[in-house]
Each structure stands twice: as structure tokens, then as C-alpha cells.
Amino acid sequence: MRKAPLTVCVVGGGFTGAAAAIACLSRLDRPFRLVVVEPSASLGRGVAYGAHHPLHLLNVRTRDLSVRAGQPGDFLNWAFRQLDQGENHAGLHDGLAHTFLPRQLFGEYVRERFFEAVEGRGDVELKIVNAVATSCVKEGDRFTLHFDRAEPAQADVVLLATAYGLQASTPTGALAPFDALPPERINGAKTMALIGSGLTMVDVLQSTRRDGFQGKVTVISKHGQLPRPHASKGVVPRESGLSRSKRLSSLTTAVAIACAAAEAHRTPWQAVINSVRSSLQDIWQGLPVEEQARFLRHVRPLWDAHRHRLPLEVHGRLQSEFNEGRAVLLRGQVTKAEHDGEGFRLTVRRRGSKETEALAADLAFDCTGHRPDLASPLIESLVSQGAASVDAHRLGLAVQPDGQASGRGGAPTPGLFALGPLCQGSLWEITGVPEIVHQCDAAAQSISALARAGMREVELTSSAS
Ligand SMILES: Cc1cc2nc3c(=O)[nH]c(=O)nc-3n(C[C@H](O)[C@H](O)[C@H](O)COP(=O)(O)OP(=O)(O)OC[C@H]3O[C@@H](n4cnc5c(N)ncnc54)[C@H](O)[C@@H]3O)c2cc1C
Numbered sequence: 243m244r245k246a247p248l249t250v251c252v253v254g255g256g257f258t259g260a261a262a263a264i265a266c267l268s269r270l271d272r273p274f275r276l277v278v279v280e281p282s283a284s285l286g287r288g289v290a291y292g293a294h295h296p297l298h299l300l301n302v303r304t305r306d307l308s309v310r311a312g313q314p315g316d317f318l319n320w321a322f323r324q325l326d327q328g329e330n331h332a333g334l335h336d337g338l339a340h341t342f343l344p345r346q347l348f349g350e351y352v353r354e355r356f357f358e359a360v361e362g363r364g365d366v367e368l369k370i371v372n373a374v375a376t377s378c379v380k381e382g383d384r385f386t387l388h389f390d391r392a393e394p395a396q397a398d399v400v401l402l403a404t405a406y407g408l409q410a411s412t413p414t415g416a417l418a419p420f421d422a423l424p425p426e427r428i429n430g431a432k433t434m435a436l437i438g439s440g441l442t443m444v445d446v447l448q449s450t451r452r453d454g455f456q457g458k459v460t461v462i463s464k465h466g467q468l469p470r471p472h473a474s475k476g477v478v479p480r481e482s483g484l485s486r487s488k489r490l491s492s493l494t495t496a497v498a499i500a501c502a503a504a505e506a507h508r509t510p511w512q513a514v515i516n517s518v519r520s521s522l523q524d525i526w527q528g529l530p531v532e533e534q535a536r537f538l539r540h541v542r543p544l545w546d547a548h549r550h551r552l553p554l555e556v557h558g559r560l561q562s563e564f565n566e567g568r569a570v571l572l573r574g575q576v577t578k579a580e581h582d583g584e585g586f587r588l589t590v591r592r593r594g595s596k597e598t599e600a601l602a603a604d605l606a607f608d609c610t611g612h613r614p615d616l617a618s619p620l621i622e623s624l625v626s627q628g629a630a631s632v633d634a635h636r637l638g639l640a641v642q643p644d645g646q647a648s649g650r651g652g653a654p655t656p657g658l659f660a661l662g663p664l665c666q667g668s669l670w671e672i673t674g675v676p677e678i679v680h681q682c683d684a685a686a687q688s689i690s691a692l693a694r695a696g697m698r699e700v701e702l703t704s705s706a707s
Contacts, residue, residue, distance in 0.1 A: 247367075248274040248693050251387060251397035253375045253620070255280025256288020257349075258662030259403035260356045261309050261679050265686035266401075268310070272693055273365035277395055279387070281374045281408070284349075286356045289405070289420075291349030297452070298345045298445055299553055303472075305339035307675050309352050311683035320351050340475060342553040371395065374408060377623035383657065398657055398696075399689050402624075402639070402647075405663040407615030412608035416579040416586060419446050419609050425453060427584075431604035432457040435588055437576045438609035439463035441550050444560055446607045447569070459569040460601065462590060465543035466573040469550060471557035473510035486525065490533045493525065494541055515548055519671065523643065526670035531634045534670075538635060549671075579606050614638040614664050629655045633667030641665040644684035656692065659685045 250266055252259045255278050263278055278285070284292045300307065308316035321343060322335050360368050373389035378400055385400045412418050416435070419442050428450055436443045439461050447459060461468075487493050497518060501511035518525075526534065537545075552560065563569035574592040581587075586606035591598045615621065616632055621639070624630035628650035633640040638660070640648040645659040648668075661681055663673045671677055 248272070248399065248696070249277060249395075249397045250274055250399045250401065250689065251277040251279065251385070251395060252401045252403055253279045253378075253387070254288075254403035254405065255282075255285040255370075256403065256405060256662075257286070257290060257309075257352060257675070258288070258405060258664075258678050258682065259401075260286040260288075260352050261682040262401045262403055262659075262661055262685065264309055264356055264359045265311060265679075265682040266689060267359040267363050267366060269683070269686035269690045270693060271690065273367075274693070275367045275369065276360070277369045277371060277397065279371045279373060279375050279389070281372060281390075285370065286353035287346075287349035291345045291352065298449070299342040299556065300345050300348055301342065301441060301472075301550065301552060302675065303339065304341050304343050307348060309355050309675075309679060311679050316355075317348065317351055320354070321347065342556075369395075374620075375404075376619045378620060378629075379623065380627055380629045380655070380658070385657065399692070400658050401645075401685065402620075402658075402660040402664055403662055404618070404620065405614065406612035407618045407621070409612055409615055412610075414576055414579040414608045414610075415581075416576075416588075416606040416608040419607055421607075423605075428605070429454040429456075431455055431585075433585075433603045434459050434605040434607070435576075435579075435586065435601060435603035436461045436607055436609050437463075437579070437588075438611065439466065439468050439571070440546060440609065440611065441469055441552070442611060443607075443609040444469060444552060444556065446609055447560070447563065448556070450605070455605070457604070459563065460572055460603065461569060462572045462574055462576055462588075462601075463543075464573070464575050464593065466571055466593075467543045467547035468560065468571070469546075469552045469557070470548050471554050472551045473512040474554060477510050477513040477516060486528055488528060488530060488533065490529065490536050490541065511548075512551065519549070519674075522671045523669045523677070527643075527668075535635060579608070614666070624658070629658055630660065633665075635667040637667030638664045639668070641668045643669065643681070644688045645681050646685070646688060659689075661685060 252262050259278060263276060304318045304321055308314050310316045318339055321338055326334055371389060371392050373392040375387050376390050377388045379386045385397045386394055387397060388394050414437060416437055434450060434455060434457060436446055436459060443461060500514045504514050505511055574590050576588050576590055577598060578589040579586055585602060585604040588601040588603065588606060589598050590601050625632060630647045631640045631650055641660050642654055645661045645665060646654045647658040647660050649655040662678045665672055672681060
């Protein structure tokens with residue numbers, strides 16, 4: 243008796259889910275069923291590349307983005323075809339390569355590539371489930387998924403691409419970065435507090451300014467690190483020859499020396515950071531857990547500020563905000579944010595102080611970023627069965643490099659994968675596009691091998707009987 247075709251279920255249809263589906267459609271060489279579970283209408287775009295703020299720019303150059311593994315210039319070529327007026331202008335292509343395009347355009351590209359990949363596989367049956375997955379139960383070598391507003395589904399392979407889950411509120415009680423406010427509230431506000439000082443803070447600052455906010459901004463950040471700029475032109479990664487030390491202090495010193503040496507030879511420091519990026523997951527996995535924890539406590543803010551950079555023009559606008567006194571940076575921690583009439587009342591502890599103080603603001607946004615929601619019913623169901631486990635830093639799920647989930651006791655759970663930001667604690671720097679695409683491709687290769695092995699088993703069983 244022949245087995246039914248393999249069913250692959252991708253839970254979460256943001257960028258990671260789309261990249262995972264595209265990788266499976268490209269790597270699996272036998273017919274299969276593809277189920278994609280996404281409760282929102284923004285399949286392929288997710289939080290980052292949706293329509294929240296159409297003019298927000300990508301923080302990576304066009305030439306460095308692609309949803310197709312092994313095709314690094316794919317987004318550049320796609321964008322060129324959208325913008326070229328049939329003149330096949332080489333100058334436009336070169337210019338685009340170094341440009342930071344709107345994020346929404348990237349979302350459009352990902353969606354298009356997803357549906358193209360599906361159309362290209364007449365032997366693959368696609369089902370989109372517009373619902374929230376509420377649990378996933380492992381039964382033998384299959385999984386049963388339950389949804390909030392759809393019939394349960396069975397799958398041989400489950401790819402979790404839920405990133406930070408469906409978090410409706412922010413941990414501090416302030417507004418979420420993409421909360422939509424009526425224009426009169428933004429226009430009428432005289433003060434705004436932004437909690438956190440990374441790229442999300444810059445997004446919120448830019449969009450509220452564009453929407454008419456003219457008041458004063460207080461950026462509150464524990465470490466006070468603001469994102470650094472990209473180099474003026476795309477840089478070629480400069481090999482830093484970083485030794486694989488197991489000590490964080492040796493690594494940070496080596497990176498600082500490599501940056502200084504590069505600058506001394508007129509190479510921007512950004513080239514060194516770019517080169518380190520490709521080996522970050524190896525370096526991270528080579529560090530003892532205590533050293534990883536030390537990184538998260540002490541080095542992460544400085545690293546993030548250098549690694550997650552801003553296009554030069556955006557960085558220039560941010561600098562002007564501070565130089566011209568429209569924004570101030572307060573080093574400290576917000577312990578509470580409460581609604582106070584029409585505005586907010588924040589409780590802040592300045593860095594180095596034991597006392598707290600109150601700060602009133604007409605608007606307050608929490609821009610500190612999310613962590614995967616490990617208490618979500620879906621994740622909890624897998625952890626409680628022992629099919630998945632939480633990583634040592636409680637940043638997400640513990641996984642192998644290809645995303646295969648590590649179950650209770652550390653043994654991999656065949657057929658269960660966690661991809662993208664959901665595995666940040668195991669594979670540091672798994673939030674950027676190139677890293678996610680690489681991981682999804684590795685997962686698809688593993689699934690393809692699994693499918694072939696399964697098929698052989700069926701063939702052997704049927705020929706023996
Ligand atoms: C604002 C922003 C800008 C960024 N810009 C860049 C950039 O310029 N360059 C770059 O390289 N990287 C960038 N990144 C980082 C990276 O690309 C993102 O982290 C990436 O988009 C993550 O995609 P995701 O699909 O894992 O997450 P998400 O986009 O959050 O998608 C997760 C999806 O899962 C769904 N979901 C959650 N729980 C369930 C459930 N239980 N059942 C069903 N569905 C569920 C959600 O509805 C959501 O659609 C950016 C990130 C952000 C947030």
C-alpha cells in the first residue's frame with residue numbers, strides 16, 4: 243500500500259513562513275501537501291514588511307536581500323524589473339543595488355515569489371488555513387494541529403515560524419510600536435516618550451514626525467546606545483581572522499582591534515562587522531552558556547547598535563533630532579507605564595540611581611522589541627509533551643542549526659522544526675533575512691532527506707509484503 247503524500251505544515255505566514263514554504267517547494271522533489279497557517283491577511287509580509295508604514299525603509303541594501311537561497315541578487319533583479327521602463331538601464335541596476343528600498347516593496351516581492359513557487363509546482367497541493375494554531379500534538383511519527391477557527395489538520399512535518407507569537411500588548415503598558423492612533427492625537431501631542439533606542443524606536447520617531455507630531459521626544463534606554471550608520475557605499479566584508487575563542491572578552495577585544503585596524507587602512511569598520519556576521523552562529527554555539535549570558539547582559543546593546551544599522555540619510559535625521567534639541571536621551575529603565583488621563587505616566591529609574599522618578603508624556607511607545615511568546619498555547623503544548631524545549635536563555639526554542647527542534651533531554655524531534663526569530667537563543671542572529679533564508683533552506687534539505695528515507699521505507703515494506 244502506498245503512503246499518502248507527505249504533508250508539510252508551516253505555522254506562521256510572515257517572512258520566515260514564506261521563506262520556509264519557498265525552500266520546501268524548491269527542495270522537495272516529490273509531490274507533497276503544503277499547509278500554511280496564518281491568521282492575518284498579510285501572508286508573506288508579516289510584521290516587518292507589511293503595510294503599517296509604507297515608507298519605512300529596509301535597513302539592508304537591495305543587493306543583500308533575497309528570499310531564494312543561493313540567489314543573492316534576486317530581490318535586486320526583481321526590483322529592477324519593477325522600476326526599469328524597458329530601457330534596461332545598467333546605471334539604474336547599479337544604483338538600486340546600493341539603495342535602501344521601502345520595506346513594503348520587499349513584502350510585495352516575497353509574496354510574489356511565494357505564489358510563483360506554488361504555481362511552479364503542479365504536483366503540490368496548497369492549503370492556506372486562516373486561523374491561529376492553538377496546539378500541536380505529536381502522535382507517533384505524525385502531528386495533529388488544532389486551530390481556533392478551523393478543523394484540525396494532520397502533518398508529517400511541522401515548521402514553526404511564529405516568531406514572537408500574537409502579542410497584543412507590550413510588557414511595560416505603553417503603546418505598541420505599530421498601534422494606529424487618530425491623527426488629532428499625534429498632532430495634538432506635545433511630548434512623547436520612546437522606550438528603547440534601537441531601529442524600532444527610529445521607525446516610531448520617523449512615522450510620528452511624518453504624521454504631524456512636532457513635540458519633544460525623550461528616548462529612554464538602559465545603555466543609551468543608538469543605531470550606527472551604514473558606510474556611505476556598500477562595503478565588501480573584510481576578513482577579520484577572528485580566532486574562535488570560548489571567552490567573550492577575547493572575542494570583543496579581537497573585533498574592536500579588527501575594526502580599528504580596518505579604519506587605519508581606510509576601510510570602514512562596517513566591513514569587519516559584516517564579515518563577522520557569517521560566522522556568528524558558529525561563534526555563538528562555541529561559547530559556553532555563561533559566556534552567552536554575559537554577552538546578553540553586557541555586550542548586546544553595543545553589538546546591536548553596530549550590527550543593526552541605519553541608512554545614512556535616516557541616521558542623519560536622527561542625529562539632527564538630538565543635535566537640535568528636539569530629542570533627548572535618558573539613560574535609565576522604565577519600570578512602569580500607566581495611562582494617565584489622555585496621556586501616560588512613566589516610572590523611570592535613571593542609570594546608577596536607586597530612586598525612581600515620574601515622567602509624564604502625551605504619547606509613550608514601547609520600542610524594546612519582543613521575545614518569542616513561550617507561554618502561547620501552541621508552544622506550551624509542544625514543550626509540555628517533551629517534543630520541544632526552551633533554550634538556556636529562555637529566548638526561544640532549543641534547535642539544531644537546521645531548525646530541528648530539540649525535545650526534552652536534548653534529542654531532536656524528527657519532523658518538528660522551529661525557524662527564524664523563534665530560535666534566537668540557540669542560533670544568535672537568526673532574525674535577519676539572509677540568516678533566515680539560509681536556515682529555511684537547510685531545514686528543507688533535511689525534510690527532503692527525511693521524505694526520501696520515508697519513501698524508501700514504504701517501498702521496502704510493500705515489496706516485502
Ligand atoms: C520592523 C522590522 C523591520 C525589519 N527590517 C529588516 C531589514 O530591513 N532587513 C533584515 O534583514 N531584517 C529585518 N528585520 C528582521 C527580520 O526580517 C524579521 O525578523 C522577519 O521578518 C521575521 O519574520 P517572521 O515571519 O519570523 O516573523 P513575523 O513577521 O512576526 O511573522 C510571524 C507570523 O506568525 C503568525 N503567528 C504567530 N503565532 C501564530 C499561531 N499560533 N498560529 C498561526 N500563526 C501565528 C503571525 O500572525 C505572523 O504573521 C526587521 C524586523 C522588524 C520587526
